[in-house]
Amino acid sequence: MDRIINTLIDFALTAGVTLITALFIVILGFKLVKRLIEIIQRGKGFRRIDLSVQTFIVSFISIILKIVIILTAAAVLGVPMTNVVALIGSAGLAIGLSLQGSLSNLAGGLMILLFRPFKVGDYIEYTNFAGTVKSITILYTQLLTIDNKLVVIPNGSISNGTVTNYSSEALRRVDLEFSVGYKESIDKVKEILYKAIEKNSLILMEPEPPFVGVSTYGNNAMIYILKVWTLNENYWPLIYELKEEVKRVFDKNSIEIPLPQLDVHLARNKSSQV
Incomplete structure (x- = not known):
């Protein structure tokens, strides 16, 4: 023992x-x-x-x-x-x-770093998700949405999918459309729109100067399109400023912004009359 x-x-x-x-x-x-x-x-x-x-x-x-x-x-x-x-x-x-999925994510991470479709800090859109890239790890990419939600996307999926990168270029073009009644003069509306943007410091003259023209004929209004260039970081502030300023100049010059309307015509049946 x-x-x-x-x-x-x-x-x-x-x-x-x-x-x-x-x-x-x-x-x-x-x-x-x-x-x-x-x-x-x-x-x-x-x-x-x-x-x-x-x-x-x-x-x-x-x-x-x-x-x-x-x-x-x-x-x-x-x-x-x-x-x-x-x-x-x-x-x-x-x-x-x-671990096929994990290996695919690892390969996807390497592809992202090699070809650099986006980087940390870029604002991108992938399928139904859009946000700022917070980090790129060996398996996942993290996006931070504008309302502060964290979205984790496998690298394998995002490397094989269609990604829209809104931060890759220094300049962006702002395209806005405005509805104006058919009774208004085209030359007058264009002149008013040009005046609405001429003093805005966020608008750039290059690569193209501002453009205003008739885009299409709507059911109850003519659609005018406004195209201007600006720095990427000024994209949304410029949109808000232009929409507000155009509404002001339209009101000042009594330019009508028509609302959708439907005309209903009733036909009277003569046989029903007494």
Whole structure:
């Protein structure tokens, strides 16, 4: 009995030390990884890299180093590396099949960083979602909508889909349409519209000067189109200003903005008359 107890004590001490060592490696290793990431992020060279690439690199390095730490702890516990390699190889196919979506997202993230259809800070539209790109990780892209909702989109989907990037160019054209009654003079309406925009400092004369013309004939009104260029960041402020100013000058010059209307004609049946 004494011999059995001593054997169990020796085994517990040996295994306990090994287990504590492996646990210590994992805990310390994860802390060192976190510290290393912080040092990398503070580096001047790293800060010069585009923010989209920064988030991708940080997440990629963190995952790889943590996997190495876990394998090191397994080796300390006495798990033969040859068996680990064989296990990884045999399980690789099954893992690959079960993680097709994740691998597709990883490849999609690499494609986004390589071809750069958008970057962190751009305002984009994808399917039914629109917002500012908050981050691009190895698997997902995060959008922040204008009403402060966070939308997480798999990289595999967004890299293979149609994305509209509203921030890629420095200039944008504002196209506005206004309904005016048929009785109004075309030359007068155009003159009034040009006066409404001539003093707006947000409008640019290049690449094209402002344009006003008749777009189409509506059911109850003529549709005039107004086209002006502005800086990307002034797009929405200019839209609001122009709509307000056009309404003011129309009212000042008694220009009618007709509302949709329907004329109903009733035919009297003579046979029903007494």
